[in-house]
Amino acid sequence: PAGFSTAALLLTAASGGGIVAYADSSRPEDASGPPRQDTPRKKKVVVLGTGWGGTSFLKNLDCSLYDVKVISPRNYFAFTPLLPSVTCGTVEARSIVEPIRKMFEKKKKDVSYYEAECFKIDATKKAVHCRCAVGTNLDGNGDFKVDYDYLVVALGATVNTFNTPGVMEHCYFLKEVEDAQKIRKSVLDCFEKASLPNISEEEKRKILHFVVIGGGPTGVEFTAELHDFLVEDLVKIYPAIQEFVKITIIQSGEHILNTFDDRIASFAETKFQRDGIEVNTGFRVIKVADDLITVKSKSSGGEILVPYGMAVWSAGIGTRPVITDFMNQVGQAKRRVLATNEWLRVRECDGVYAIGDCASISQRKIMDDISTIFKVADKDNSGTLTLKEISDILEDICIRYPQVELYMKSMHMLGIADLIGSAVGDSHKESMVVDIEEFKKALSHVDSQVKTVPATAQVAAQQGYYLADCFNKMDHCKEHPEGPLRLSGSGGDHHNFRPFRYKHLGQFAPLGGEQAAAELPGDWVSMGHSTQWLWYSVYASKQVSWRTRVLVVSDWARRFVFGRDSSRI
Ligand code: FAD
Structure with missing residues (x-):
């Protein structure tokens, strides 16, 4: 009709x-x-961000169940672990990105994408305010509002300069694809500049001094790439100036790669020293000027001026302004990232979930909950529990909080009775009576043992996957809850979902010269040439599409055969 x-x-x-x-x-x-x-209106799901968290959520979400809108200023997904390789042309920028619309080709009827930046989340009106990232609309105003029932905040993080003067103006960063492209041009600029006539030797040394500030995985990986680029390609095409080239890492901690196993950190430091890379640990950059970096020794307090040609800042990540604004609205001011519960929902905020670098599961909440668990278990208010009850509580805590699981397991190994020592009043194992306050004292160092999940792609991707899974089975789990018992306000009912559980799959640090270090599950550490081949295979397999996989592998092959391209385009 x-x-x-x-x-x-x-x-x-x-x-x-x-x-x-x-x-x-x-x-x-x-x-x-x-x-x-009428069927009930599909619930509106708005996803902010197309990075690791956002795309993992979208890839796994059954988009036919929801009205899905994706908002991000980047209409592509970037495989960030290969960004350092883009800085020197080992792989090309376009080889590590996949267009968002292509990723959701099969779901295109169910997903809308807006190339825009969200500048305000209004949790009371359940709306996000956005600004068009590509020019303006017909009214000359690029702002618009999108309503949601569920909001997934996957906005990642920004660079953190710790308000160090001059960093924003004079340093390069390595966070986005554009940053990597800028670095590539700048490295080549330095070589061309130093090759000009009438440049003194002192000037050449300054121009060809590359300083990397921050000795974490990104800084180390970039340093290794840069060193390879210099020794494998640039020295051949700029032989006259090779003796003036120098790379320095400045790290405020005692070691580089300090989130890795000590063996990896010392392997990396020894390798870099052998390669002629200067590793300055225990120094903090306090100012960056046009051609001088001021560093301060943490031990002596003395200041040193370092002349440089190019500096890359990779000393930490900070909070995006839109997240800071949102945290102020929801009573989370002064935090660095959004606090969520273990189901990834923003605390005290209905229908808003946060994943990836912009969020973390609140530790204070864990300690509060542990106290509540004890209170609930002590039904007769006697202030005591049996060892059996304590053991059940520990198991419950481990289910709720995977972060404390390892610590708890080691406590079990030590023997609970030993741990609680004087608190034990009975010698019969299961029926031993334990003073709750004493036991809580014994648990007091759980606080320092609870490790925050790191800000990595692995975590963001697993959180995205987990959240999509919860969304997919929302109706089913309302009827058949699969989570642990609720702690409060319940007549013994369960949470709908199991809490998020992070599974650490290990981490790599490529160190240049076809060598890498890896920390793999089960405390297995591997270093050297064979680990580099493992790195190649893992990163090839982790590509998000066959297109990028083929491009990345062919870039690696091209580099082996022809070297890196040093054209400054
Ligand atoms: P991101 O991936 O950063 O995505 C954030 C998204 O939000 C982007 O799409 C962005 O465009 C969008 N966005 C930003 N602002 C707005 C806004 N106002 N409105 C809407 N959208 C917005 N991790 C590993 O596990 N292994 C590695 O080897 C590794 N190597 C790395 C190397 C480098 C050089 C870098 C920079 C990071 C590396 N990481 C690695 C860390 C990893 O990239 C991050 O932890 C991961 O990207 C976090 O995912 P996310 O989804 O939270 O944020």
């Missing part, structure tokens, strides 16, 4: 003329036809 939308007609046909489901809310009011039996 005239006036019916195409979607409604298709659905009528598909339903065999029986029950008619109007997924399309644009059905005209005056439409005639079979009696209308």
Whole structure:
């Protein structure tokens, strides 16, 4: 009949003329036809960000269940672990990115994408305010508002300069694809500049001094790439100036790669020293000027001026302004990242979830909950529990908080009775009576043992996957909850979902010269040439599409055969 939308007609046909489901809310009011039996409106899910967290969520979400809108200023996903390789042309920028619309080709009817930046999250009105990232709309105003029922905040982090003067103006960063491209040009600029006539030797040394500030995985990986680029390619094409080249890492901690196993940190330091890379640990950069970096020794307090040609700042990550603003609204001011519960929901905020670098599971909440668990277990308010009850509580805590699981396991190994020592009042194992306060004292160092999950792609991707899984089975789990018992406000009912559990799959640090170090599950540490081949295979397999996989592998092969391209385009 005239006036019916195409979607409604298709659905009528598909339903065999029986029950008619109007997924399309644009059905005209005056439409005639079979009696209308509306399906409930699909809930609106808005996803902010197309990085590791956002895309992992979208890839795994059954988008036909929701009305999904994705908002991000980047219309592509970037494989960040290979960004350092882009800085020197080992792989090309386009080889590590995948267009968002292509990733959701099969789901395109169910997903809308807006190339825009969210500048305000209004949790009370359940809306996000956005600004178009590509020019303005017809009114000359690029702002618009998108309503949501569920919001997934996956906005990542920004660079953190710790307000160090001059960093923003004079340093390069390595966070986005554009940053890596800028670095590549700048390195080549330095070589061309130093090759010009009438440049003194002192000037050449300054121009060809590359300083990397921050000795974490990103800084170390970039240093290794830069060193390879210099010794494998640039020295051949700029032989006259090779003696003036120098690379320095400045690290405020005692060691570089201090989040890795000590053996890896010392292997990396020894290798870099052998390669002629200067590793300055225990120094903090306090100012960056046009051609001088001021560093301060943490031990002596003395200041040193370091002339440089190019500096890359990779000393930490900070909070995006939109997240800071949102945290102020929801009573989380002064935090660095959004606090969520173990189901990744922003605390005290209905329908808002946060994943990846912009979020972390609140530790204070864990300690509060542990106290509540004890209170709930002590039904008769006697202030004591049996060892059996304590053991059950520990198990419950481990299910709720995977972060404390390892610590708890080691406590079990030590023997709970030993741990609680004087608190034990009975010598019969299971029925031993334990003073709760004493036991809590014994647990007091759980606080310092609870490790925050690191800000890595691995965590963001696992959180995205977990959250999509919860969204997919939302209806099923309402009927058949699978989570642990609720701690408060319940007559013994369960949480709908199991809490998020992070599974650490290990981490790599490529160190240049076809060598890498790896920390793998089960405390297994591996270093050297064979680990580099493991790195190649893992990173090839982790690519998000066959297109990028083929491009990345062919870039590696091209580099082996022809070397890196040193054209400054
Ligand atoms: P991101 O991936 O940063 O995504 C954030 C998204 O939000 C982006 O799409 C961005 O465009 C979008 N966005 C930003 N602002 C707005 C806004 N206002 N409105 C809407 N959208 C917005 N991790 C590992 O596990 N292994 C590694 O080897 C590794 N190597 C790395 C190397 C480098 C050089 C870097 C920079 C990081 C590396 N990481 C690695 C860390 C990893 O990239 C991050 O932990 C991961 O990207 C976090 O994912 P995310 O989804 O939280 O944020």
